[in-house]
Amino acid sequence: MHSFMNKFFSRNNLPQLNWFGRIFSFLMINGYWGVIKNPTFYQGPLKGITLPVLNCYSCPLAYTSCPIGLMQHFLEIRLIPYYLIGVISTIGVVFGRATCGWICPFGLLQDILYKIPGRKLQIPHKLYYMKYLSLLVTIVLSIWMISPVFCKYFCPVGTLEAGLPHIIWVPEFRPLLTWIFGIKFALMIIFLLLFVFTKRPFCTTSCPMGAILGGFNKVSFLQMHVSAYKCTKCDICREVCPMDISIWKNPKDLDCIRCGRCVVGCPVNAIEMTFRSVKIAKLNVNPILRESDTQG
Amino acid sequence: MKKRIGALILLLISIAILLIGIKMGQIEETSNKGNLICLDCIGIA
Numbered sequence: 001m002h003s004f005m006n007k008f009f010s011r012n013n014l015p016q017l018n019w020f021g022r023i024f025s026f027l028m029i030n031g032y033w034g035v036i037k038n039p040t041f042y043q044g045p046l047k048g049i050t051l052p053v054l055n056c057y058s059c060p061l062a063y064t065s066c067p068i069g070l071m072q073h074f075l076e077i078r079l080i081p082y083y084l085i086g087v088i089s090t091i092g093v094v095f096g097r098a099t100c101g102w103i104c105p106f107g108l109l110q111d112i113l114y115k116i117p118g119r120k121l122q123i124p125h126k127l128y129y130m131k132y133l134s135l136l137v138t139i140v141l142s143i144w145m146i147s148p149v150f151c152k153y154f155c156p157v158g159t160l161e162a163g164l165p166h167i168i169w170v171p172e173f174r175p176l177l178t179w180i181f182g183i184k185f186a187l188m189i190i191f192l193l194l195f196v197f198t199k200r201p202f203c204t205t206s207c208p209m210g211a212i213l214g215g216f217n218k219v220s221f222l223q224m225h226v227s228a229y230k231c232t233k234c235d236i237c238r239e240v241c242p243m244d245i246s247i248w249k250n251p252k253d254l255d256c257i258r259c260g261r262c263v264v265g266c267p268v269n270a271i272e273m274t275f276r277s278v279k280i281a282k283l284n285v286n287p288i289l290r291e292s293d294t295q296g
Numbered sequence: 297m298k299k300r301i302g303a304l305i306l307l308l309i310s311i312a313i314l315l316i317g318i319k320m321g322q323i324e325e326t327s328n329k330g331n332l333i334c335l336d337c338i339g340i341a
Binding site: 049176182 | 299300302303306307309310311312313314315316317318320322323324325326327329330331333334336337338339340
């Protein structure tokens with residue numbers, strides 16, 4: 001079993017596995033193509049499922065419910081969302097923030113748009129703390145205003161996945177649009193532009209789901225390991241990282257999305273992804289050691 | 297070893313919370329909410 005996992009998750013396979021995983025999950029989460037015949041959206045028992053990824057449940061293609069939308073709903077009706085907490089924490093304890101790197105459709109969109117060639121910019125890491133503020137404001141205002149404030153005033157995912165398709169396909173909605181849609185539309189355009197120039201700007205600075213899941217990186221079964229013996233601190237891991245973090249500084253970084261690109265990108269094979277005792281994304285080539293490592 | 301046991305305990309607590317939620321009928325509540333179009337998400341409300 002271990003050898004199968006090692007072979008399956010070998011570092012050579014990891015990039016392909018990651019892309020396959022994300023495209024597959026995108027098609028699974030947003031797979032209601034019946035909408036082409038009938039411009040409505042999926043309504044059925046699968047909407048009872050929620051996954052720790054940001055995907056608007058009003059998206060015409062969506063099969064599952066959005067955890068942040070659901071959190072706000074439960075806060076509005078003054079109920080503790082045990083089901084939601086259970087889903088997020090169970091997946092978080094096992095995989096940490098890996099769902100951001102392996103499942104999230106909005107993360108996939110950001111990574112695709114970042115591939116557009118051109119000048120790239122770096123987001124100051126102090127802005128990474130904004131997502132915690134985003135989570136806090138969402139919780140406090142949802143309770144206070146009894147309204148899904150994140151969905152209503154901010155969420156670019158909702159505007160892109162639900163707002164635009166419904167407005168295009170359902171003409172009756174168009175006269176009902178308010179200034180709120182204007183704000184949300186402008187925010188969505190700003191984010192889409194940022195996606196081209198910066199690495200995952202929404203995930204790093206704004207995503208409340210990422211803020212929740214990040215905490216599980218400290219305790220999760222799925223972990224990153226950096227060999228202090230092999231690491232040359234060249235920081236190539238940061239260059240290849242979609243979240244722009246230096247994993248060698250802190251393998252349990254709250255912003256690590258466990259995508260494994262650093263495992264593949266490390267020139268000295270110093271980084272491994274492990275599932276507690278079982279090594280996955282294991283090294284399958286001899287590490288290139290520095291001269292200083294081989295001496296003495 | 298301590299961390300592994302800690303993670304296992306956390307996992308068990310998480311599963312217990314999940315089961316409480318399921319027993320309270322929160323999957324149905326989630327489904328009901330998800331099956332209504334979210335006008336806030338669209339920008340109409």
